[in-house]
Amino acid sequence: MLTSVQRLLFVRKVPIFQELRDDFLVRLASVMDELSFPPNQSIFTEGQEGRSLYIVVSGQVKVHHGDRELARLGKEDCFGEMSLFDAEPRSASVTTLEPCECLMLTQMQLYDAIDETPGIAVNIIRLLSRRIRELNQKANAQNPKSSISEVKVPPDRS
Numbered sequence: 001m002l003t004s005v006q007r008l009l010f011v012r013k014v015p016i017f018q019e020l021r022d023d024f025l026v027r028l029a030s031v032m033d034e035l036s037f038p039p040n041q042s043i044f045t046e047g048q049e050g051r052s053l054y055i056v057v058s059g060q061v062k063v064h065h066g067d068r069e070l071a072r073l074g075k076e077d078c079f080g081e082m083s084l085f086d087a088e089p090r091s092a093s094v095t096t097l098e099p100c101e102c103l104m105l106t107q108m109q110l111y112d113a114i115d116e117t118p119g120i121a122v123n124i125i126r127l128l129s130r131r132i133r134e135l136n137q138k139a140n141a142q143n144p145k146s147s148i149s150e151v152k153v154p155p156d157r158s
Helices: 004-013 022-031 107-116 119-142
Strands: 033-037 042-044 052-058 061-065 068-073 093-096 100-106
Touching (some): 004 022, 022 100, 022 107, 107 119
Antiparallel strands (some): 033 100, 042 093, 061 068
C-alpha cells in the first residue's frame, strides 16, 4: 500500500499528469484504487467493455492481440486510457508478466477531474497521439505500403 505522500510523488512522475498542479494531483491520487495482480493474470481482454485507466506502480505488463505482443509497459506507464473517452470495447488485452501493482482511475473520477482541470485532457490526447505515431511507425516498418496514416477518415457532418 502506498502512503498519500508516496501516491502523490508517484502520480507526479506519470507523463499524462506531469503538468498538473499539486493540489489537483493530491485529490486525484487519493481517489485512485490500488490493485495487485499475480504473474500471468489478465487485467482485461480485448472486446471487454472498459471504463478505467491503469498506471503501473511496479511490475510489467504486456499489451497483446492473442499471442501477438504489441507492447511491454512498466513503472509509470499507463494503459486502458482509450476506454475513458469512448464506449467502444477494449482494443487489446493486457496481461501481467510478473507480479504487478497498479493504480486505477475510473471514467467518472477522470471526468470529475477534467471538469476541475481541463489540462489533463490535453495530456491524455498527447499520450494517445504518441501511441498512434508509434503504431504507425511499426506498421510502416513491417509493410511500407500500408500505414495508419493512409486511412481515410470521413468528414465530420455535425
